[in-house]
Amino acid sequence: MAEALVNKILPFSSVDGPGNRTVIFFQGCNFNCLYCHNPETINRCTACGICLDVCPAGALRSRNGSIEWNSANCTGCDACLAACPGKSSPKAVSMTVNDVMKTVEKVKPFISGITVSGGECTMQKEFLAELFEAVHKLGLTAYVDTNGYIDFSKEPELTFAMDKAMLDIKSYDEGEHKMLTGMSNATVLKNAEYLANKQKLYEIRTVIVPGILDNYRNVAEVSRLIAKLDADIRYKLIRFRPVGVSGDIKKVGIPSDELMAELKKTAEKNGCRYVSVV
Amino acid sequence: MSGILNIIKDRTLTYEQKIVSLARAAENTLSVxxxxxxxxxxxxxxxxxxxxxxxxxxxxRYIVPDYERFMRQGSEFLRLKPARDIWEATNNLLILYSHVPSVTTMPVYVGNLDTLLEPFIKDEEEAYKAVRLFLMHLDRTVTDSFCHANIGPGATKAGRLILRAEKELQDAVPNLTIKYSKDTPEEFALEAVETALVSAKPSFANHEMFVNDFGINYSIASCYNGLxxxxxxxxxxxxxxxxxxxxxxxxxxxxxxxxxxxxxxxxxxxxxxxxxxxxxxxxxxxxxxxxxxxxxxxxxxxxxxxxxxxxxxxxxxxxxxxxxxxxxxxxxxxxxxxxxxxxxxxxxxxxxxxxxxxxxxxxxxxxxxxxxxxxxxxxxxxxxxxxxxxxxxxxxxxxxxxxxxxxxGDVFSFDETVKRNPAYLLDIIKGGFSEGLRYISFYASDSDLIRITGYLVKKSDMKALQQGRQALHDTVALGLGAVQNSRILERKVRHNG
Structure with missing residues (x-):
C-alpha cells in the first residue's frame, strides 16, 4: 500500500470546496512562493536536529537518523517550525491510505467529501489515486487543491480518480509567476483549459498582493479565461495576509476592501458568474 | 410584604413585567x-x-393549542370566523395568542406557521408585508422569547417568506424551529441555515426522530420542548x-x-x-x-x-x-x-x-x-x-x-466566515441527525441576537439592562444572569479547522 508524508489533517473545513470537507495537507511543494503562509509544508525534513533543542515539551527526539514526533506530548506551540532552517516540519507523518481513511471514516456522516491540499498534494499523486478510490467507496467526493504545476493531461489516473480540482493561478504573466513562485506558469494555464474541458475544474484562485503583483492584469486575464472556458467555474480572490509569511513581503499591507471590490467587479464584468472575495 | 413593594418600585421592570411579578408573588403566598x-x-x-x-x-406550564383546528373553525368564544385571506389569518392568530396561558403568561407555542399561512399566500409581496407585520407584532407584544414557532419539514412559499422576514427583522421573538427531514428540499434547508447565521434562528429539529416519539402531530415549544x-x-x-x-x-x-x-x-x-x-x-x-x-x-x-x-x-x-x-x-x-x-x-x-x-x-x-x-x-x-x-x-x-x-439540544457559535458556505453547516446538521442528534442550534459570532441556552436575547438589550434601562422582553434579564453566571459569551467560536 502506498504511503505519503502528511503534514496535517483538518477534520472539518468550510473553505476548501463545496460543503464541509476533511482536508489532508501533504508535505512537500514544488513552488517556493514569496507569500507562502505555511512554509513549513514546502520541504521534507532532513533530520538536522535543530528543532530538538527548541521543543519545550519533550515531544521530539532523534531516532535511527530521523526526527520522531510524539503527538501526545506536543502542545502545538510550533517552536520547532519557527526554528526550522529548511522550511519543513518534524511533525509530518508518514501515513498509508488506511491511516488517512481512519480519520475520514470517523467524520464521514458530517462531510461532503475530502480535499487534498498541501504543500502540493500532486507530488504524491500515486497515493492520491488510491486514496480517492477508498473515499469514493464511502460515497464521498474527492477534490484536489493544486498549484497546477504537474500536467494533468499526462496524469490520466489521477485526473480520472478525482472529482474536481481547485487551481491556483497565481499570476497570468510568465515572468511575474517565476518571480513569485520560482517556476513557470505554462502548465498551470494549460491545466485550466484541460480540466475545464473535462468538467473537472471547480474553482480558480488568485491571491491579491498590492505593490508586488499586477493584480488588475491577473484578475482581468483569469476572469476572461474563466468566461471563455465555463462561466460557472468559481473565481476566488484571496486577500494577501502577512500571517505566517517570512521575508520582506511581511511589510506588504492587506489589500483594501475597495481594491478587492473593484477586482471583483472586473471579474464579474468579464463574465464570471461566481466571484468571491476572502 | 417588602418584596411586593420592591416589585412596585422597581424601575427596571416594565408595567407588564410588574403585573406578572405581582401575580407570582400573590400565588406564592399560598401553600396548598x-x-x-x-x-x-x-x-x-x-x-x-x-x-x-x-x-x-x-x-x-406549556400549552400547545391545535392551531390547525382553530384555522378551520374560528372561535365562538372569541367571536372569530375562519380566515379568508392573509390579513384575517394573521389577525385571528394574534387574537388567539393573547388568550393562550403558560407559565410565563404568554404563549410558548404559536403554531407551524408556514403550513397555517400557506393557503392564504396569493400575492407574495402583499403576503410578505402581512407576515412581516405579524412577526413584528409578536415580538413587541409577546414579550418573552420562550414563545416558539415551527416551520417545515416541507418547503412552502409561506416558509420562505417567514425566513426572509426573520432575516430582516432579527428579533428575539418568536423562537423558531425548522422540522428538518430527509425529504426537506436542500434549497429550503440552505435558506434556513443562511437565516440562522444572521438571526440565530431557526434551530433544526430531527423530524424523523420526533415523529418516531410522538407521531406526526408534535410541536417544538418554549426552548426546544417536543410536545x-x-x-x-x-x-x-x-x-x-x-x-x-x-x-x-x-x-x-x-x-x-x-x-x-x-x-x-x-x-x-x-x-x-x-x-x-x-x-x-x-x-x-x-x-x-x-x-x-x-x-x-x-x-x-x-x-x-x-x-x-x-x-x-x-x-x-x-x-x-x-x-x-x-x-x-x-x-x-x-x-x-x-x-x-x-x-x-x-x-x-x-x-x-x-x-x-x-x-x-x-x-x-x-x-x-x-x-x-x-x-x-x-x-x-x-x-x-x-x-x-x-x-x-x-x-x-x-x-x-x-x-x-x-x-x-446543543448550541454552537460559528465564525462569521461560515456565512459564505451554508452547505458546510447543513452537512454538519445532516451528520449530527444521522448520528442520533435530536436538535441543534447555532448562530454567527458577529450576531447581536444570540441564543443564550434555549432562548434568544440581543446582546445590546442585555447591555442596556445592565446599565439600568428597561428591557421590553422579560427574557433579557434571564439572559443577563446566564451571561454573568454561565459564561455564555465565552462559548467556543468554531473557526474553520
Whole structure:
C-alpha cells in the first residue's frame, strides 16, 4: 500500500470546496512562493536536529537518523517550525491510505467529501489515486487543491480518480509567476483549459498582493479565461495576509476592501458568474 | 410584604413585567400543595426546583393549542370566523395568542406557521408585508422569547417568506424551529441555515426522530420542548444532578441509592402539582380552549427535567484535569450515559394517571438552566470553556439525545466566515441527525441576537439592562444572569479547522 508524508489533517473545513470537507495537507511543494503562509509544508525534513533543542515539551527526539514526533506530548506551540532552517516540519507523518481513511471514516456522516491540499498534494499523486478510490467507496467526493504545476493531461489516473480540482493561478504573466513562485506558469494555464474541458475544474484562485503583483492584469486575464472556458467555474480572490509569511513581503499591507471590490467587479464584468472575495 | 413593594418600585421592570411579578408573588403566598418534609429538604438544597412555576399552579406550564383546528373553525368564544385571506389569518392568530396561558403568561407555542399561512399566500409581496407585520407584532407584544414557532419539514412559499422576514427583522421573538427531514428540499434547508447565521434562528429539529416519539402531530415549544399538539405539559420540575452528586462519592452508590431516592421524590412532587392543576384549579373546566377542542386533557404529559450531568460525572470520578472530565474522557462519557439510562428507567417506571398522552409516563427533558445557576451546565451539555473540537463534540453529545423526547439540544457559535458556505453547516446538521442528534442550534459570532441556552436575547438589550434601562422582553434579564453566571459569551467560536 502506498504511503505519503502528511503534514496535517483538518477534520472539518468550510473553505476548501463545496460543503464541509476533511482536508489532508501533504508535505512537500514544488513552488517556493514569496507569500507562502505555511512554509513549513514546502520541504521534507532532513533530520538536522535543530528543532530538538527548541521543543519545550519533550515531544521530539532523534531516532535511527530521523526526527520522531510524539503527538501526545506536543502542545502545538510550533517552536520547532519557527526554528526550522529548511522550511519543513518534524511533525509530518508518514501515513498509508488506511491511516488517512481512519480519520475520514470517523467524520464521514458530517462531510461532503475530502480535499487534498498541501504543500502540493500532486507530488504524491500515486497515493492520491488510491486514496480517492477508498473515499469514493464511502460515497464521498474527492477534490484536489493544486498549484497546477504537474500536467494533468499526462496524469490520466489521477485526473480520472478525482472529482474536481481547485487551481491556483497565481499570476497570468510568465515572468511575474517565476518571480513569485520560482517556476513557470505554462502548465498551470494549460491545466485550466484541460480540466475545464473535462468538467473537472471547480474553482480558480488568485491571491491579491498590492505593490508586488499586477493584480488588475491577473484578475482581468483569469476572469476572461474563466468566461471563455465555463462561466460557472468559481473565481476566488484571496486577500494577501502577512500571517505566517517570512521575508520582506511581511511589510506588504492587506489589500483594501475597495481594491478587492473593484477586482471583483472586473471579474464579474468579464463574465464570471461566481466571484468571491476572502 | 417588602418584596411586593420592591416589585412596585422597581424601575427596571416594565408595567407588564410588574403585573406578572405581582401575580407570582400573590400565588406564592399560598401553600396548598401537600409537600413532604423530604421533598422540602431537596428543594431547600436546590436539588429539586420547580422552575418558577409557583405554589398553586392554575394552568398547565406549556400549552400547545391545535392551531390547525382553530384555522378551520374560528372561535365562538372569541367571536372569530375562519380566515379568508392573509390579513384575517394573521389577525385571528394574534387574537388567539393573547388568550393562550403558560407559565410565563404568554404563549410558548404559536403554531407551524408556514403550513397555517400557506393557503392564504396569493400575492407574495402583499403576503410578505402581512407576515412581516405579524412577526413584528409578536415580538413587541409577546414579550418573552420562550414563545416558539415551527416551520417545515416541507418547503412552502409561506416558509420562505417567514425566513426572509426573520432575516430582516432579527428579533428575539418568536423562537423558531425548522422540522428538518430527509425529504426537506436542500434549497429550503440552505435558506434556513443562511437565516440562522444572521438571526440565530431557526434551530433544526430531527423530524424523523420526533415523529418516531410522538407521531406526526408534535410541536417544538418554549426552548426546544417536543410536545403533543392539542395538549402540552402540565409541569416541568428539574433535578439538579450537579448538587445531588455531592451526596455521594462513588458511582455505584449514586446510581443505586442516591439517584433512585431523588427521582422518586421528584415524581411525587410532580404528581402533587399535576393533581392540583387537574383536580382543583378548575382549568380544564373553565377554558374555552378545552370547550372548543383546541386542547384536550388526554393530550397532556409532564416533563421530568435534569441539569448538570457534566458536573455530576466529574464529581463522582473526582476528575480535575480536562483529559479525565466529561466530554473528553471515554469512561466519564460512559458514566454519563449510565446515569441517564438509569434515570430514564426510573422515570419510566413511574405512572401518573393524568399523563395520558404518554401512557402515564413523564418525559425526560434536558433543562437549559436558569439565570441564577452557577457552575451548573445545561442538561447533558459539555461545560462552556471545555468544548472539544466540533466533530468530537457532536459525537459525544448524540448518544444522549434519544432519552429526551421533550427536549435536548446543543448550541454552537460559528465564525462569521461560515456565512459564505451554508452547505458546510447543513452537512454538519445532516451528520449530527444521522448520528442520533435530536436538535441543534447555532448562530454567527458577529450576531447581536444570540441564543443564550434555549432562548434568544440581543446582546445590546442585555447591555442596556445592565446599565439600568428597561428591557421590553422579560427574557433579557434571564439572559443577563446566564451571561454573568454561565459564561455564555465565552462559548467556543468554531473557526474553520
Amino acid at each position: 400543595l401537600p409537600i413532604s418534609k423530604e421533598i422540602q429538604e431537596y428543594r431547600r438544597e436546590g436539588i429539586i426546583c420547580d422552575l418558577n412555576e409557583g405554589n398553586a399552579p392554575y394552568r398547565p 403533543p399538539i392539542g395538549g402540552g405539559s402540565y409541569t416541568l420540575a428539574r433535578l439538579v444532578l450537579a448538587r445531588l452528586a455531592k451526596q455521594s462519592n462513588n458511582a455505584g452508590h449514586f446510581l443505586e441509592e442516591v439517584l433512585p431516592e431523588a427521582v422518586s421524590k421528584m415524581c411525587e412532587f410532580m404528581n402533587q402539582r399535576i393533581r392540583f392543576i387537574v383536580e382543583e384549579s378548575g382549568f380544564f373546566e373553565s377554558s374555552f380552549l378545552v370547550d372548543e377542542s383546541l386542547i384536550y386533557k388526554d393530550r397532556f404529559t409532564a416533563m421530568f427535567g435534569m441539569v448538570g450531568l457534566a458536573e455530576c460525572v466529574n464529581h463522582l470520578l473526582g476528575a480535575k484535569e480536562q483529559k479525565d472530565r466529561f466530554g473528553h474522557n471515554d469512561a466519564a462519557n460512559a458514566l454519563g450515559q449510565r446515569i441517564i439510562e438509569r434515570m430514564h428507567q426510573l422515570v419510566s417506571e413511574h405512572n401518573n394517571q393524568y399523563c395520558k398522552a404518554t401512557d402515564g409516563r413523564f418525559l425526560l427533558h434536558a433543562q437549559v438552566g436558569i439565570d441564577t445557576d452557577y457552575g451548573i451546565s445545561p442538561g447533558c451539555r459539555i461545560p462552556i470553556g471545555e468544548e472539544p473540537e466540533i466533530y468530537e463534540h457532536l459525537l459525544q453529545s448524540a448518544p444522549f439525545h434519544k432519552y429526551f423526547p421533550s427536549g435536548i
